[in-house]
Amino acid sequence: MAQATAWLRYSFFLSPSASHSLYLARWRYPLPSSLLLKRKAKPPISASSPSSTSNVASTDAAALTVFHLHNTLTKRKEPFRPTMEGKVGMYVCGITAYNLSHIGHARVSVVFDVLYRYLKHLKYEVIYVRNFTDVDDKIIARANELGEDPLTLCNRYCTEFQSDMAHLHCLTPTVEPRVSTHMSQIIHMIKQILANGFAYSIDGDVYFSVDKYPSYGQLSGRRLEDNQPGQRVAVDSRKKNPADFALWKASKAGEPFWESPWGPGRPGWHIECSAMSATYLGYSFDIHGGGMDLVFPHHENEIAQSCAACKESNVSYWVHNGFVDVGSEKMSKSLGNFVTIRQVIDVYHPLALRLFLIGTHYRSTISYFIAQLEIASDRLYYIYETICNCDISLNQFNGENLKDYVPKYIVDCINKFRFDLKKSLADDLRTPIALASFSEPPSYS
Numbered sequence: 520m521a522q523a524t525a526w527l528r529y530s531f532f533l534s535p536s537a538s539h540s541l542y543l544a545r546w547r548y549p550l551p552s553s554l555l556l557k558r559k560a561k562p563p564i565s566a567s568s569p570s571s572t573s574n575v576a577s578t579d580a581a582a583l584t585v586f587h588l589h590n591t592l593t594k595r596k597e598p599f600r601p602t603m604e605g606k607v608g609m610y611v612c613g614i615t616a617y618n619l620s621h622i623g624h625a626r627v628s629v630v631f632d633v634l635y636r637y638l639k640h641l642k643y644e645v646i647y648v649r650n651f652t653d654v655d656d657k658i659i660a661r662a663n664e665l666g667e668d669p670l671t672l673c674n675r676y677c678t679e680f681q682s683d684m685a686h687l688h689c690l691t692p693t694v695e696p697r698v699s700t701h702m703s704q705i706i707h708m709i710k711q712i713l714a715n716g717f718a719y720s721i722d723g724d725v726y727f728s729v730d731k732y733p734s735y736g737q738l739s740g741r742r743l744e745d746n747q748p749g750q751r752v753a754v755d756s757r758k759k760n761p762a763d764f765a766l767w768k769a770s771k772a773g774e775p776f777w778e779s780p781w782g783p784g785r786p787g788w789h790i791e792c793s794a795m796s797a798t799y800l801g802y803s804f805d806i807h808g809g810g811m812d813l814v815f816p817h818h819e820n821e822i823a824q825s826c827a828a829c830k831e832s833n834v835s836y837w838v839h840n841g842f843v844d845v846g847s848e849k850m851s852k853s854l855g856n857f858v859t860i861r862q863v864i865d866v867y868h869p870l871a872l873r874l875f876l877i878g879t880h881y882r883s884t885i886s887y888f889i890a891q892l893e894i895a896s897d898r899l900y901y902i903y904e905t906i907c908n909c910d911i912s913l914n915q916f917n918g919e920n921l922k923d924y925v926p927k928y929i930v931d932c933i934n935k936f937r938f939d940l941k942k943s944l945a946d947d948l949r950t951p952i953a954l955a956s957f958s959e960p961p962s963y964s
């Protein structure tokens with residue numbers, strides 16, 4: 520039983536103390552004090568059941584628990600093999616901080632938190648980098664609207680985001696770099712791209728020339744002729760090809776700017792992630808992640824820029840999570856159909872939101888319905904209640920050797936749960952299957 524509760528806590532969403540967890544569970548439900556004294560009837564000691572793991576040959580079982588991760592670049596699941604043994608570098612594109620974050624942002628963060636925790640569980644030493652975009656057109660527009668300094672506005676919303684992440688039990692990444700404090704690295708990379716002949720400058724702007732990079736489109740599968748101006752491609756008659764994208768933008772009146780060899784300005788959006796990932800993880804690293812909407816143009820452009828700056832650049836696994844839909848549309852700030860994390864956790868326990876998000880496989884679309892949060896709340900309460908009851912039962916043994924008391928069917932149940940959990944997470948993080956294994960009642964026969 521001690522093993523079972525330890526595994527429950529290891530899993531992606533539980534805190535280390537059952538009493539603390541129970542306290543948190545009361546967020547939504549007032550918990551009657553009598554529950555703390557409630558004990559479930561003891562099962563018959565003599566009962567036993569066949570263990571599912573005992574039917575699985577050990578070599579097959581080992582093969583089933585080798586971690587496989589879906590790679591957007593190859594469009595298939597691949598066995599996970601890091602570049603350096605025992606170490607993993609992971610970069611995830613973070614938020615553009617100009618408003619409270621919505622459930623789509625929560626999903627990205629929770630998905631990669633599950634991956635981060637899982638890699639750590641597999642004993643990898645992980646460097647997890649998640650950036651904040653604090654220099655952007657939308658930030659400038661919002662700051663002007665509020666009459667506020669753009670970086671002050673960003674600082675505020677970065678702090679709000681970190682508070683949301685703490686509520687969702689997302690571990691803090693190893694590094695959370697911001698664009699405004701990495702200008703020298705960004706400018707250095709643009710200089711490398713220009714020196715290698717992959718970019719051109721016009722009137723203080725610098726553009727990446729997609730025609731110079733024949734592999735352009737390898738991640739998204741888009742052909743160059745698909746990239747028409749206005750369709751996720753900026754309209755600018757000075758560009759050699761409509762699909763060329765800005766590495767550096769000359770400053771306009773009233774905008775924040777930084778000095779550069781091409782004049783005062785600010786970086787284009789995509790270059791920040793190439794420069795910051797190279798700064799903390801090197802040009803070649805293991806995992807690059809983000810929402811599905813980043814595959815094109817953001818990540819496509821990142822590959823082109825990074826390889827143009829350094830031809831040894833490589834990301835081993837491109838990992839993308841699916842959308843959160845509201846009705847038939849993607850939830851997004853630009854469509855104005857978003858629900859903020861804050862709106863949800865004002866009403867529901869934050870971990871109910873986390874449970875709702877991991878109840879669907881990370882690559883599938885989630886449809887947002889209040890009813891789903893209600894179900895997740897009930898489920899969360901049940902899990903905490905179970906853990907609390909487990910702790911109460913364990914405390915009765917007071918350090919005695921549990922092996923002498925735990926019935927075989929319980930040991931079998933724990934082993935099956937451990938195996939099912941390992942197998943489902945190893946298979947491209949199948950969290951819905953892992954969660955379902957929580958719910959299986961023990962077999963007494």
Ligand SMILES: [Zn+2]
Nearest residue numbers: 612613792817
């Ligand atoms: Zn990015």
